[in-house]
Amino acid sequence: MSSQHSTITITQLACLLSAYSIGSAIVFIPNPLTAAAGNDAWLCVILAYGFGMLVLACVLYLHGKHNGQNLIAYCRSLIGNPLTLLVSIPIVCMLFFAISAINSSIGDFFTTVMMDQTPPYVFHSIGIILAALTSRAGIKIAARMFLLLLVIMILFSISVILLAIPVYHPSYLLPFFDHGFKPVTHGFFIAAGFPFGEICFFSMLLPFAVSSYQQELNKKLYIAFSFTGFILLISTISATMAFGPAAGFLNYSLYRLAIEIHIAELFQRVEAVIGIALILGSYMKATLLLMILNYVFIELLRIKDDKILLYPLALICIFLSATMFKSPADFQEQVYLIWPFSVLAIGCMLIFSLTIITWIKIK
Amino acid sequence: MLENLFVAALLIIALLISDLRNFKQADTKTKAAYVLLLLPATYLSILFIFHLSWPNIGSLSRLIYGWPAKQLLALLK
Numbered sequence: 001m002s003s004q005h006s007t008i009t010i011t012q013l014a015c016l017l018s019a020y021s022i023g024s025a026i027v028f029i030p031n032p033l034t035a036a037a038g039n040d041a042w043l044c045v046i047l048a049y050g051f052g053m054l055v056l057a058c059v060l061y062l063h064g065k066h067n068g069q070n071l072i073a074y075c076r077s078l079i080g081n082p083l084t085l086l087v088s089i090p091i092v093c094m095l096f097f098a099i100s101a102i103n104s105s106i107g108d109f110f111t112t113v114m115m116d117q118t119p120p121y122v123f124h125s126i127g128i129i130l131a132a133l134t135s136r137a138g139i140k141i142a143a144r145m146f147l148l149l150l151v152i153m154i155l156f157s158i159s160v161i162l163l164a165i166p167v168y169h170p171s172y173l174l175p176f177f178d179h180g181f182k183p184v185t186h187g188f189f190i191a192a193g194f195p196f197g198e199i200c201f202f203s204m205l206l207p208f209a210v211s212s213y214q215q216e217l218n219k220k221l222y223i224a225f226s227f228t229g230f231i232l233l234i235s236t237i238s239a240t241m242a243f244g245p246a247a248g249f250l251n252y253s254l255y256r257l258a259i260e261i262h263i264a265e266l267f268q269r270v271e272a273v274i275g276i277a278l279i280l281g282s283y284m285k286a287t288l289l290l291m292i293l294n295y296v297f298i299e300l301l302r303i304k305d306d307k308i309l310l311y312p313l314a315l316i317c318i319f320l321s322a323t324m325f326k327s328p329a330d331f332q333e334q335v336y337l338i339w340p341f342s343v344l345a346i347g348c349m350l351i352f353s354l355t356i357i358t359w360i361k362i363k
Numbered sequence: 364m365l366e367n368l369f370v371a372a373l374l375i376i377a378l379l380i381s382d383l384r385n386f387k388q389a390d391t392k393t394k395a396a397y398v399l400l401l402l403p404a405t406y407l408s409i410l411f412i413f414h415l416s417w418p419n420i421g422s423l424s425r426l427i428y429g430w431p432a433k434q435l436l437a438l439l440k
Binding site for chain 1: 370371374375379381382386389390392393397400401403408411416419420421424425431433436439440
C-alpha cells in the first residue's frame with residue numbers, strides 16, 4: 001500500500017479521531033437520546049462514552065500487539081483469509097451504509113432548514129465528490145485541513161452553547177430516572193452504536209501514525225476521545241436544559257439552539273453560520289469513512305494503487321445516498337435502530353473477539 | 364426522470380474520465396476490482412434515474428439485522 005509512506009503525527013491522528021467521532025454526531029445527538037431517555041439523555045452519553053473507551057482500549061491494544069497493522073491485516077493473521085473475507089462483507093456493507101447515511105443527512109439538513117427548493121441530489125453529489133477529492137489528496141492533506149475545520153466546528157459549537165445560556169432551565173434536567181432505568185438503556189444502545197462504538201472502524205487509520213510511540217499514541221487518542229465525550233455531553237445537557245422534553249422532537253438540536261439566541265435585538269439568526277460549521281463535521285466524517293472503506297478494499301484485494309478505487313466507491317455512495325431512504329421514518333429506523341445494532345453486533349464484537357484471541361495467543 | 368438521467372450521466376462521465384489514465388495503467392486485478400465496483404453503481408444509478416423502489420442496502424440491512432434489533436429494542440423499552 002503506497003500510502004504507508006504517508007504518515008501523520010500523533011496529534012494529527014488524535015484530531016482525526018475527534019473529527020471522526022464528533023463529526024455527524026454533533027448535528028443529530030441528542031435528539032434521538034432525548035426521544036428515548038427524556039431528561040436522562042446526558043447519562044446515556046456518559047455510559048456510551050465508557051463503552052467507547054473500552055472499544056478504543058481494545059483497538060489500541062490490538063494495534064500495539066500487531067506491530068501497527070490495520071484491522072484487516074491482523075484479522076487475517078488471527079483468523080485466516082477465508083474468515084476475514086467473510087467478516088469483511090458486513091463491514092463493507094456497514095461502511096457503505098454509514099457514508100451514504102451521513103451524506104443523505106447533509107442533504108436532508110440543507111433541504112429542511114435552509115434551501116428547501118434545491119434538489120437533494122445536489123448536496124449528495126457535492127458532499128461525496130468533496131470527500132472523494134479529499135481522500136485522493138491523501139491522509140496527510142486531510143489531517144492538516146481537518147485540524148483547522150475541527151477547531152472552527154468546536155469553536156462555533158461552544159459559542160452557541162455559551163450564548164444560549166439565557167434560555168436554559170436547569171430544572172428541565174430533573175427528575176432523574178423519571179420512567180425508570182430502561183429508557184436510559186435504550187438511549188445507551190443508540191449512543192453506543194452512534195457515535196461511540198464506531199471507533200472500531202478507526203483502527204484502519206492507525207497505521208498512518210508513527211507507531212514507535214505507542215504510549216504517546218494511546219494517551220493522545222484517549223484524550224481526543226474524552227474530548228469527544230465532553231463535547232457531546234455538554235451539547236446534550238444544553239439541549240435538554242433549553243427545550244426539556246421537546247428536545248426529543250426537535251432534530252438538529254444545536255441548530256435549533258442557535259435559533260433561540262437573541263442578544264440585544266442585534267445578535268440574532270446565527271443559525272446559518274452554525275449550520276455550515278455543523279456540516280463541516282459531517283463532511284469530515286464522510287471523508288474519513290470513505291478513506292477507511294478504500295483501505296479495507298485495498299487490504300482485502302491487495303491492490304497497490306491506493307487511489308484508483310475511490311471514484312467508483314464515491315459513485316456508489318452518491319447513488320446510495322439518493323435512493324437508500326424512502327421516508328424520514330425509514331431514516332429513523334435504519335440510523336437509530338439497525339445501525340447501532342450492527343455496529344455493536346458486528347464491529348464491536350469483532351474487535352472484542354480479536355482482542356481475546358490476541359490475548360490468548362500471547363499467553 | 365430526464366433531470367436525474369442528466370445528473371447521473373454527468374457524474375459517471377466526469378468521475379470515469381478522470382480515472383481513465385490510471386485505469387489504463389493498472390494491472391488486471393485492479394481493473395477487475397474497478398469494473399466490479401461499477402456494477403452496483405450502475406444498478407443504483409438505474410434506481411436513481413427511474414425512481415424505482417427496488418431492493419437496496421437498506422432492505423438488506425433490515426433483512427439481516429431487523430428482527431434481532433427489534434427484539435433487543437423490545438427488551439430495552
